[in-house]
Amino acid sequence: xxxxxxxxxxxxxxxxxxxxxxxxxxxxxxxxxxxxxxxxxxxxxxxxxxxxxxxxxxxxxxxxxxxxxxxxxxxxxxxxxxxxxxxxxxxxxxxxxxxxxxxxxxxxxxxxxxxxxxxxxxxxxxxxxxxxxxxxxxxxxxxxxxxxxxxxxxxxxxxxxxxxxxxxxxxxxxxxxxxxxxxxxxxxxxxxxxxxxxxxxxxxxxxxxxxxxxxxxxxxxxxxxxxxxxxxxxxxxxxxxxxxxxxxxxxxxxxxxxxxxxxxxxxxxxxxxxxxxxxxxxxxxxxxxxxxxxxxxxxxxxxxxxxxxxxxxxxxxxxxxxxxxxxxxxxxxxxxxxxxxxxxxxxxxxxxxxxxxxxxxxxxxxxxxxxxxxxxxxxxxxxxxxxxxxxxxxxxxxxxxxxxxxxxxxxxxxxxxxxxxxxxxxxxxxxxxxxxxxxxxxxxxxxxxxxxxxxxxxxxxxxxxxxxxxxxxxx
Amino acid sequence: xxxxxxxxxxxxxxxxxxxxxxxxxxxxxxxxxxxxxxxxxxxxxxxxxxxxxxxxxxxxxxxxxxxxxxxxxxxxxxxxxxxxxxxxxxxxxxxxxxxxxxxxxxxxxxxxxxxxxxxxxxxxxxxxxxxxxxxxxxxxxxxxxxxxxxxxxxxxxxxxxxxxxxxxxxxxxxxxxxxxxxxxxxxxxxxxxxxxxxxxxxxxxxxxxxxxxxxxxxxxxxxxxxxxxxx
Numbered sequence: 001x002x003x004x005x006x007x008x009x010x011x012x013x014x015x016x017x018x019x020x021x022x023x024x025x026x027x028x029x030x031x032x033x034x035x036x037x038x039x040x041x042x043x044x045x046x047x048x049x050x051x052x053x054x055x056x057x058x059x060x061x062x063x064x065x066x067x068x069x070x071x072x073x074x075x076x077x078x079x080x081x082x083x084x085x086x087x088x089x090x091x092x093x094x095x096x097x098x099x100x101x102x103x104x105x106x107x108x109x110x111x112x113x114x115x116x117x118x119x120x121x122x123x124x125x126x127x128x129x130x131x132x133x134x135x136x137x138x139x140x141x142x143x144x145x146x147x148x149x150x151x152x153x154x155x156x157x158x159x160x161x162x163x164x165x166x167x168x169x170x171x172x173x174x175x176x177x178x179x180x181x182x183x184x185x186x187x188x189x190x191x192x193x194x195x196x197x198x199x200x201x202x203x204x205x206x207x208x209x210x211x212x213x214x215x216x217x218x219x220x221x222x223x224x225x226x227x228x229x230x231x232x233x234x235x236x237x238x239x240x241x242x243x244x245x246x247x248x249x250x251x252x253x254x255x256x257x258x259x260x261x262x263x264x265x266x267x268x269x270x271x272x273x274x275x276x277x278x279x280x281x282x283x284x285x286x287x288x289x290x291x292x293x294x295x296x297x298x299x300x301x302x303x304x305x306x307x308x309x310x311x312x313x314x315x316x317x318x319x320x321x322x323x324x325x326x327x328x329x330x331x332x333x334x335x336x337x338x339x340x341x342x343x344x345x346x347x348x349x350x351x352x353x354x355x356x357x358x359x360x361x362x363x364x365x366x367x368x369x370x371x372x373x374x375x376x377x378x379x380x381x382x383x384x385x386x387x388x389x390x391x392x393x394x395x396x397x398x399x400x401x402x403x404x405x406x407x408x409x410x411x412x413x414x415x416x417x418x419x420x421x422x423x424x425x426x427x428x429x430x431x432x433x434x435x436x437x438x439x440x441x442x443x444x445x446x447x448x449x450x451x452x453x454x455x456x457x458x459x460x461x462x463x464x465x466x467x468x469x470x471x472x473x474x475x
Numbered sequence: 476x477x478x479x480x481x482x483x484x485x486x487x488x489x490x491x492x493x494x495x496x497x498x499x500x501x502x503x504x505x506x507x508x509x510x511x512x513x514x515x516x517x518x519x520x521x522x523x524x525x526x527x528x529x530x531x532x533x534x535x536x537x538x539x540x541x542x543x544x545x546x547x548x549x550x551x552x553x554x555x556x557x558x559x560x561x562x563x564x565x566x567x568x569x570x571x572x573x574x575x576x577x578x579x580x581x582x583x584x585x586x587x588x589x590x591x592x593x594x595x596x597x598x599x600x601x602x603x604x605x606x607x608x609x610x611x612x613x614x615x616x617x618x619x620x621x622x623x624x625x626x627x628x629x630x631x632x633x634x635x636x637x638x639x640x641x642x643x644x645x646x647x648x649x650x651x652x653x654x655x656x657x658x659x660x661x662x663x664x665x666x667x668x669x670x671x672x673x674x675x676x677x678x679x680x681x682x683x684x685x686x687x688x689x690x691x692x693x694x695x696x697x698x699x700x701x702x703x704x705x706x
Contacts, residue, residue, distance in 0.1 A: 001586045008574035368570040371531055372631075373559020373587055375552060469531050472566065 002378055006385035010393075013358070017390060020354045024347050024394020024448075025401065031343045032402035032444065035336050036434035037414065042329050043435060044259070046296065046318075049325055051127045053263050054318040055290035056299050057306060059084070062314045064287055068100045070241055070279060074286050074313065083309045084291050089298040090306075094121040095286035097275050101238030101247070103151075103268060107160035107196065112268045114236060116275030125292055128256055128269075136228050136255040140271065147274045148253040149234065152264030156255050157197065161232045164195040164225040173224040179217045183209065187221065201225055228255065236268070241280040248278055344447060347391070348455045355387050355459035366463050367471020376464050383460035384453055391452030392445075399441055406434045478639050478671050479505040479528055484537035486523050486694075497523040498534070499694035505639065505673060510665045512674040512681055515691035521675035522643055524691065528673065529562045529641045530554045542638045559587055563632030565642035569624040571616040571631070577623075578603065578612040581630045588635055602630035605667075606660050622653025626660060633664055639671035646678045658684050 010017050050056055059080055064072040074080055077095065084093045097116035102109055119140045123129050129139035133153065140148055156162045166187060174184055186208045195201035205221055206214055237247035250270065258264055276283065293302055299317045307315040319326035359366070369379060414432040486498040498520045505511060513521045526532040527539060530546050539546045542561050549557055558564075563584075571580045578599050585595045603609050606626035608619075616624050625645060632640050642661075646654035662684060664670050674681055682688055690698040 001583075005572070005574070012574055364568070364570065365572065368564075368566065369572075370555060371529070371558060371564055372584055373555055375555045375559075378587070469526050472531075472570070 002382050003385055006382045007389055009358070009382070009386050010389045016354060016357070020350055020390050021394040021397065023350050024391060025397040027343045027347045028395050028398025028444070028448070029401045029405070031340050032399060032436065032440075033405055033434065034339070035440065036402070036406045036436040037432050038332055038336060039436055040410075040432045040434045042332060044433070045325060046329070048259055049318055049322055050292075050296060052131060052258055053260065053267075054321055055125070056293040056296065056318055057084075057090075057291040057303055058316050058318075058321060059289040059291070059306070059310060060287065060314045060316075062312070064098075065314065068098075070099055070239060070281070070287075072287065073281075074289065077284060077286050077289070080289050080310060080313065083306065084289065087291075087302060087306055087309070089293045089302045090291050091294055092121075092125045092292040093289055094118050094125060096288045096290065097272055097279070097281055097285070098287045099238045099275065099279060101236055103155065103159060104235045104237070105159045105161060105232070108158060110155065110158050111266065112155065112236070113266050114238060114275065115267070115269050116272035117269050118272055122269075125290075128258075131256040131258050132254045133228075133257050137231075137253050139254050141253055147248055147250045147270065147278075149236070149250040150254050150256060150269040151234075151252055152267050153255050153257045154261050154264035155266065155268065156228070156252070158265060159234060160196050161228065161234070161252060162255070163227050164198060164201040164222070165227040166190045166193065166221075166225050167227070170224040170227075174217070174220055177220050177224075179220055183213050183217055186213075195225070198222055236270075238279070240278065246278055340444075340447065344451045347394075348451050351387055351390055351452065351455035352458055354390065355383065355456060356462065358386065359383065359459045359463045363466060363471045366466050367468040370466065370468040371472060379463055380460045383463050384456035387456035387459070388449055388452035391448050391455065395445065395448035399444065402436075403441075406436060409434045476507040477504050478507050478509070478542070479503075479673075480540040481524075481528065482538050482540075484524075484527060484534045484539055486520075486527060486532065487535045496694050498527065500537070501691075501694070501696055502537075503689065503696065503699065505671060507671055508665065508669045509639075509671045509673065509687055510662065510685055511672065511687035511689060512676050512685040513689045513691060514676060514682060517677075519691040520694035521691055523694075525641050525643050525673065525675050529564060530558050559584060559635075561638040563635070563637040563640040565625070565628050565632050565640060565645045567644040567647045569616070569621070569628045569648075571624055571627055573616050576613045576615055577608060577619065577627045580616070580627055581634050583631060584635045590635070598634050599630075602634045603627075605633075605664060606630045607656075620653070622649050622656060625649060625653070625657055629657065629661060629664070633668065633670060636668070639673060642672060642674045644676055644678070645674065646676065646681055651680070654678065654680055 059074065061072040061074050063069065081093065081095075084090050095118070099114050099116075101112060101114055103112040104110075123139065128150075132139050139150060151161075153162065168191070171184055171187070171191070174187075175181075187205060189208070190204060193204075195204070201222065202218070205218075209217070232252045233249050234252060235247060236250055237245065240246045256264070275281070276285075291306075293299060299319060303315060303317040303320075366379065410433050414434065481501055481503040484498060484501045485496065488495040488497055501524060513524060515521050523532065527534050527546075528541070530541070530549070533547060541557075544557055544561070546554065546557070572583065575583065581602050582595050582599045585598060590598070600609065603612060606629055608623060608626055608630070611619060611623065616627070619627065625648075629640075629642075629645075632642075645661075646657060649657060658681060661672055665672055674685070676682065686702055688698070688700050688702060689696060
């Protein structure tokens with residue numbers, strides 16, 4: 001009965017209640033959607049880190065990561081393999097041979113980490129092969145004549161393997177993408193000119209186009225001018241097992257593009273056998289083993305188990321390797337918790353205000369209820385339920401709107417291309433696909449109910465302080 | 476059978492620096508089935524005395540015993556339960572719950588008392604019929620006239636079968652016809668249910684119907700007369 005009465009009381013002043021409910025709805029939606037967007041960014045980053053860069057667990061010689069000496073091999077690979085294979089939760093393992101060296105072309109050179117991989121196994125374990133930019137070739141195709149290398153786009157740019165040329169094909173592409181003829185005409189003087197970096201191209205065409213044209217078609221122009229000569233070669237130089245300088249020409253079989261510029265700038269993958277033959281490393285010798293787990297949540301559980309089994313080696317989870325990512329994840333979660341508390345606190349003040357008005361307007365009625373025998377506990381419950389109903393209706397509406405918007409944007413994505421450079425420099429995608437777990441909605445529901453209860457305390461205390469004789473007398 | 480015993484009851488207010496004796500040494504008894512009115516000029520202490528009898532206020536002297544309960548010995552929470560169990564209130568301004576229907580208002584106290592649903596609904600129907608509103612079950616107070624609202628208030632007060640009904644100026648806001656109609660109903664319920672009614676009023680129409688008229692002046696009972704009126 002108290003529940004039913006409280007519900008009816010909520011709708012006594014529809015305008016006022018709907019205003020508060022609307023405020024709660026908007027507040028909850030803002031909080032949930034912001035969380036979903038932030039969450040998606042982190043989830044995508046973790047997904048990329050685990051599926052493209054690090055795997056869940058890495059096992060190295062304890063000296064390898066700090067010294068990067070080719071001699072710092074894993075001493076007993078068979079034990080590592082059997083340990084990982086027998087650890088519950090581990091689904092895949094593979095070994096890597098890694099040397100550090102210099103990659104160079106006639107136009108430039110840069111330091112790189114050359115990773116010799118088991119191509120077939122890595123294709124099964126990772127999604128990096130799917131990050132291939134299609135026009136650049138393949139992920140270690142079978143027709144490779146020379147030593148082949150799979151490199152990141154950022155590295156390719158630094159070595160000037162990727163250039164920007166507005167060819168006649170590029171102009172056709174622009175035309176097909178709906179770029180107006182007058183814009184194409186303005187760009188015609190640049191036909192055939194080569195730009196070694198994206199910035200150089202941009203600097204030139206911004207002088208030819210209006211601000212609006214740059215805004216509308218700048219990205220199309222850069223994409224159309226992006227140019228790569230298939231089969232480009234690079235020279236890799238490194239030390240062999242005897243400490244002698246060695247190296248070879250490698251043909252770029254494909255270029256990959258991720259959201260992590262740092263990873264792209266230094267990573268270069270070659271077939272393990274080729275690297276072994278050049279460095280003198282023997283079959284069965286490895287610098288690193290990497291393992292994938294059934295699910296990411298097992299990382300914190302499985303890593304210590306492996307570490308205990310392999311005390312002579314360095315066993316690290318992706319969180320320990322990319323401490324910045326783990327830190328950002330924790331940091332953002334904390335920021336979000338504070339953000340949500342602030343939103344709910346602001347809403348609580350609105351609810352307190354509304355409930356207080358409602359109580360003060362009903363002084364005589366509350367006095368009457370006390371007179372006819374409605375005890376303090378019931379009065380408190382009634383006021384509290386009214387407050388909780390206001391919060392819950394607004395909260396559920398906010399969550400429903402959030403769920404719909406998240407469902408839509410998780411398919412369409414949110415394009416933050418304006419901030420792409422900054423975000424991708426830190427490994428975060430500029431395309432967000434908001435996502436949020438059901439557990440978050442459950443937690444939020446609890447928080448909203450708590451907000452409703454806390455918001456009711458002051459108005460309910462006011463109601464309980466009413467003296468029935470005075471309340472009945474006054475109006 | 477005594478329903479209410481009032482022994483030398485006083486109520487003094489200490490407003491600012493002036494001491495006001497609203498009720499001063501009142502001794503009265505009310506019997507089962509009384510149809511009594513307390514009359515007197517404004518400020519004579521009628522409402523204060525009613526509040527004291529109903530356990531809404533505590534006396535500063537003397538004692539009130541209702542259905543064996545010494546009200547001065549009850550804690551505030553026990554007083555609320557006491558009111559729910561033993562007293563029916565009818566207020567001057569009806570004081571119905573605006574978001575509930577007539578039937579829900581009538582059933583409200585029985586609901587607080589946790590009557591079984593079927594019994595509660597049957598009693599609600601019975602009471603609405605008694606006050607002539609059996610066709611207004613689902614009407615909200617705002618859809619009823621003043622007289623109809625006061626009849627719902629009477630039905631609400633009587634439904635749980637309290638020891639007695641305290642009615643503070645129940646006809647003050649009603650026109651003549653509605654007031655007469657309401658008094659007819661209360662007389663009928665007094666007769667049929669042997670319900671004790673204690674009114675405070677200025678209204679001569681109520682006084683004419685009463686079988687006992689108690690006159691207060693300056694908080695003192697100056698007369699307590701039985702009349703020849705029969706319900």
